[in-house]
Amino acid sequence: xxxxxxxxxxxxxxxxYHPPPEPPRERMWARIEARRRRRRRIWRPVMIxxxxxAVALLLAGIWIGRSSLFDRPSGAPESxxxxxxxxxxxxxxxxxAETLLLVAASGNGEAFARRAAELLQETRVTLDGPATDDEExxxxxxxxxxxxxxxxxxxxxPAAPDGRRSRERLLARIRNRIPDHTAIRI
Amino acid sequence: MQRSPVRSCPIPWKQxxxxxxxxxxxxxxxxxxxxxxxxxxxxxxxxDRIYRLVYRMAGDPDLAEELTQEAFVRAFDRxxxxxxxxxxxxxxxxxxxxxTLNRLKKLKRHRAHEVSWEGDLPALDRDGPERIExxxxxxxxxxxxxxxxxxVFVMHDIEGYKHREIAAALDVPENTSKxxxxxxxxALRVSLGFADGTSSVRGET
Numbered sequence: 001x002x003x004x005x006x007x008x009x010x011x012x013x014x015x016x017y018h019p020p021p022e023p024p025r026e027r028m029w030a031r032i033e034a035r036r037r038r039r040r041r042i043w044r045p046v047m048i049x050x051x052x053x054a055v056a057l058l059l060a061g062i063w064i065g066r067s068s069l070f071d072r073p074s075g076a077p078e079s080x081x082x083x084x085x086x087x088x089x090x091x092x093x094x095x096x097a098e099t100l101l102l103v104a105a106s107g108n109g110e111a112f113a114r115r116a117a118e119l120l121q122e123t124r125v126t127l128d129g130p131a132t133d134d135e136e137x138x139x140x141x142x143x144x145x146x147x148x149x150x151x152x153x154x155x156x157x158p159a160a161p162d163g164r165r166s167r168e169r170l171l172a173r174i175r176n177r178i179p180d181h182t183a184i185r186i
Numbered sequence: 187m188q189r190s191p192v193r194s195c196p197i198p199w200k201q202x203x204x205x206x207x208x209x210x211x212x213x214x215x216x217x218x219x220x221x222x223x224x225x226x227x228x229x230x231x232x233x234d235r236i237y238r239l240v241y242r243m244a245g246d247p248d249l250a251e252e253l254t255q256e257a258f259v260r261a262f263d264r265x266x267x268x269x270x271x272x273x274x275x276x277x278x279x280x281x282x283x284x285x286t287l288n289r290l291k292k293l294k295r296h297r298a299h300e301v302s303w304e305g306d307l308p309a310l311d312r313d314g315p316e317r318i319e320x321x322x323x324x325x326x327x328x329x330x331x332x333x334x335x336x337x338v339f340v341m342h343d344i345e346g347y348k349h350r351e352i353a354a355a356l357d358v359p360e361n362t363s364k365x366x367x368x369x370x371x372x373a374l375r376v377s378l379g380f381a382d383g384t385s386s387v388r389g390e391t
Contacts, residue, residue, distance in 0.1 A: 020241035
């Protein structure tokens with residue numbers, strides 16, 4: 001085998017290595033438009049509601065601070081944690097994802113697959129929303145999306161050890177991300 | 187559907203004609219103003235090249251569609267942050283490559299314990315069984331390249347991008363692109379038994 005032979009093989013890869021078909025332009029465009037429309041619908045209320053919520057939270061914080069300055073019962077919290085928009089938006093989803101992943105080991109049948117499919121849909125909608133501004137959260141949601149795709153496609157299939165470990169790691173990351181963790185524990 | 191005259195071509199900004207730059211600026215301004223026909227023109231101008239590249243990297247029709255869509259959605263969302271340091275197509279390629287590599291990294295992690303992604307090879311009649319076997323081995327070797335090398339190899343040797351285009355799309359110096367191609371090809375030679383891994387071959391840049 002010589003260099004010329006190698007070059008010839010490389011040239012052949014143009015037709016052999018994942019040769020792309022004609023791009024499905026219209027289908028992709030329709031989906032891009034749909035995602036952007038959905039994103040605008042999600043964003044608008046958040047954009048309007050967030051400044052109002054921030055002002056309300058600030059006023060509440062001042063009021064709580066002042067009222068507790070002179071009369072704070074022992075053991076009462078000293079501060080109020082303010083969550084970011086991506087965290088506020090994603091917390092309900094992550095809480096439900098945690099619950100689903102906990103039962104994934106024994107989960108099979110139509111009901112489980114349906115729940116996983118709903119969660120997958122919700123994850124994708126959340127990925128289209130303000131969560132994408134938080135890189136760590138986007139990363140987590142993308143991993144969740146991949147895990148859910150596998151659960152939807154093969155709900156009853158027992159996970160290989162690697163798959164189980166990766167699900168456990170995902171679960172741990174989800175728990176770390178849920179503020180003031182309140183979801184089901186085992 | 188009317189096609190835009192602005193064509194996808196990831197060439198560094200300074201090397202492009204004034205006319206092309208003005209056209210792009212106009213298109214960007216219209217997209218940012220929410221003009222649907224400009225959005226479609228932007229998409230039409232770039233989608234074929236982006237899809238081809240993403241498909242070559244992903245090797246899966248559903249994934250390629252999804253990643254192409256993701257790249258455009260992200261590009262539309264972030265177009266307001268485009269400062270014009272590079273040509274629009276270079277910037278878009280950068281977004282697409284970033285989306286693709288991130289996703290593939292995760293998929294490889296997820297698929298590590300699953301079946302190989304290799305499917306049947308598209309072979310011509312003139313390809314004998316030995317040739318097909320060699321092609322299959324080379325394809326597997328390309329799949330196993332580290333992604334930063336594979337993307338350069340695919341862009342240059344498979345899709346025919348120039349090093350200056352690759353450098354602009356990956357936001358690396360041109361020499362880095364050349365060096366990565368050389369490393370990729372050397373790794374492939376070693377995989378196929380063409381070299382022992384200690385030598386490098388000239389003429390790849």
